[in-house]
Amino acid sequence: MTRRTLDLLYLAAGYLAGLFLVGIFVLMMLLSLGREVNLNVPSGDDFTAWSLVAMAFLGLAHTFRKGEMIRVGLLLERLHGRPRRIAELVSLTIAAAFIAYFTWQAGKLAYDSWQFFDMSTGVVSVPLWIPQSGMVLGLAILLIAIAEEWVTVARGGRPTYEPEPPKTTEELIERVAQGGGV
Template sequence: MIRTALDALYLAAGWLAGAFLVLIFVLMMILSAGRPLGINIPAGDDIVSWCMAAMAFLGLAHTFRQGEMIRVGLLIDTLSGRTKHVFEVGSLVVGCGFVGFFAWNAVVMTWYSWRFADMTQGVIAIPLWIPQMGFTSGLVILAIAFVDELVHVASGREPRYEKPKPQTAEEVVEQAIQSGV
């Protein structure tokens, strides 16, 4: 049940990131095409930048869980067996520490913005905590994904964030096509 809820959370965050991407596209098209027609969206550039931050951070957990996040495995890929497992767990502990630190500070920053009624600078003044929620939510969901993966790998299972190595030449070509290389 928890597995289903966590997977749904990661997927929802990915879909929300995609929705922000579409919103960025629509706003940019309106801003660009609207100039010659005299159409203007007050603070349109600000809204686009807030959407971009939300999109980038909300997509992190889904990207991590799908094995699409850039991973430099120069050391871990040369290891095998118990040594590799220990390094995987150690890497996840370090990752949990860093992501947890950033998520905690993002939550504190957003809470202070709400508590002190900070407002955005620009044409439209809105409470600052509103645009900060995308950034903060994305980091919190990523922290949850890291802890989830740490528990999974520490219990002796294979990491879910790592795609299987290609076994044939066709699989190498297929992975290259899918990754856009």
């Protein structure tokens, strides 16, 4: 896959996460305002919870690529050149292994739910593999993003999630004022 195709994948996942966020808002408003006018949203709490999970997991890759994930760089920030690249590769390898395992287990859960016809117990009965698929898809896209970063760093490139150093003092002040990293 090309970089452009992967960037579109991460962006699409980010937009999909945003749609789930809007869905959560709409459901929460319907649930809250519905109480005032005797409007009941069957299994509204379930749909809200499933949307929250889908939103969180589908947004992971986009957040990772934009450098917005919480990252402790106390050691990495002090390294430069080859030692830093090696430390980045070790970090990305550990992240990839963890996310690959998480993706596999989440996939197994969704597959088992599909195979055994697991259904939700709410008023509206939904096959559980459907809401679980958002988690699996989000994790799989994150794994692709981590693998892509690993290849970039292994080839000697700068990780996408690492911001360019500020070019001017004003740019540095602006980043600090916005709460961003340096």
